[in-house]
Amino acid sequence: MNVFENALGNWIEIIDDKNDITIENYGYETGVIGGTTENHCVKCVAVNKCWFKNEKNKKPERFDKTNINLVDLLLKGLMPGLYHPNCHCKENPIYPTIENIKLLVPKGKIDYLFNNKGDWIKAFGYHENDKEKFLEVLLTKTRESYFYGNYYIQSLTNYGCKINLQIDIPGINEKSGKVYKIETNYMIFPKGKIKMNTPIGGWQK
Secondary structure, X not given: OOHHHHHHOOEEEEEEOOOOOOHHHOOOOOOOOOOOXXXXXXXXXXXXXXXXXXXXXXXXXXXXXXXXXXXXHHHOOOOEOOOOEOOOEEEEEEOOOHXXXXXXXXXXXXXXHHHHOHHHHHHOOXXXXXXHHHHHHHHHHHHHHHHOOOEEEEEEEOOEEEEEEEEEEEOOHHHOOOEEEEEEEEEEEEOOEEEEEEEEEEEOO
């Protein structure tokens, strides 16, 4: 990574030029359904057209070519690809702005936030009449955290790439001047979208 790339954000988009299917073709409850992706693997579909910081633990791990016999693969007509033999995915450099980042908030997540994490929110100094302010702070900090690469990949399954975002929530009122370091859990979706799983997941590790 050079200084020029770092200044522009050092982002990549995973692209399979032979495949238009993405995780958005499926419901949140099912994720990518095996057997419905033509000749494309579930993992590749789950990250197709998704954006990642081009850094270790912030993008899917590449196929490990050190422990395979390349000659055997070639004789079988297989090419060692990005994630598996015969994979068509590529890492294309992109240069998003923070305005390009969109949050997907499934129905019921905000009610869950205030009903189940109310004690946390109060502990940060946000009172009953500060709910809208807290939500604005949380979502703004979440977008910034993803954009600046303050996240790590937790898992990659048919439901998509799950990330933990590390965000700093400023205290207000009697907690003004304090900063609360929490994590929030999202799934990466195509074209700069991330879908909320857990609005407050715990303290930063």
